[in-house]
Amino acid sequence: MTVQVRSEMMTDPHLPGWLVPPPEGFTATDLDHLTDLPAHTELIDGSLVFVSPQASFHALIITVLENGLRKTVPSDLRVRREMSVILAPRQRPEPDLVVIHATADLRPDVTAYQAADAVLAVEVVSPDSETRDRERKPQLYAAAGIRHFWRVERNGGGATVYVYELDPATRAYALTGIHHDKLRLAVPFEVDIDLTEIDQL
Structure with a gap:
């Protein structure tokens, strides 16, 4: 089931590509080329980290x-x-x-x-x-x-x-x-x- 959902996400043109990370994780240079990333997205250990609203x-x-x-x-x-x-x-x-x-x-x-x-x-x-x-x-x-x-x-x-x-x-x-x-x-x-x-x- 997980594989099927993952496959559908990878082929859905309406979803941003970064929703499914590459097997080896993202690289620092990827952040300049991924479209529609939320503002202030960080990369920690190859994973995207999104910032919550701040106090x-x-x-x-x-x-x-x-x-x-x-x-x-x-x-x-x-x-x-x-x-x-x-x-x-x-x-x-x-x-x-x-x-x-x-x-x-x-x-x-x-x-x-x-x-x-x-x-x-x-x-x-x-x-x-x-x-x-x-x-x-x-x-x-x-x-x-x-x-x-x-x-x-x-x-x-x-x-x-x-x-x-x-x-x-x-x-x-x-x-x-x-x-x-x-x-x-x-x-x-x-x-x-x-x-x-x-x-x-």
Whole structure:
């Protein structure tokens, strides 16, 4: 029965081709060619991951962090929101925020960055993606060599930011700080963000 349904889906011209993944899974480059994909579709371990509607906290804290990063980011870096990063042939997640080298963003038609372009990846944890945001995506970012990672968790009406730095010996992230109201850091560059600004948005 499953084989028959799968066969019918593969031949129905009214259904998008991505409903039935190839046996070996999708590749990072496939995302640029699959039509009618929902916005912000990610690729994790060769499988398409679709994003659920987000709570307002998610959008607001991303705005606070994005604005704060833009105030102090060096001229040779850029802050980008919800752009995917190709980590490996079957890994193309979309961090909520990513800081990249400016040379990686020279064309207006760029759809994804390479892991080597990324300096910092930021994930805001959502109820539907807790395991991915807390476990799988940090593993992938670390394995790809992205030196800095922030995980943002909702804490009542505010936010807590967990800051990690890559240990080059283990290729795993080490926790370097937990920040509640203020996010003050010296790496990857000087950062001073008032997390309580979320109350003013």
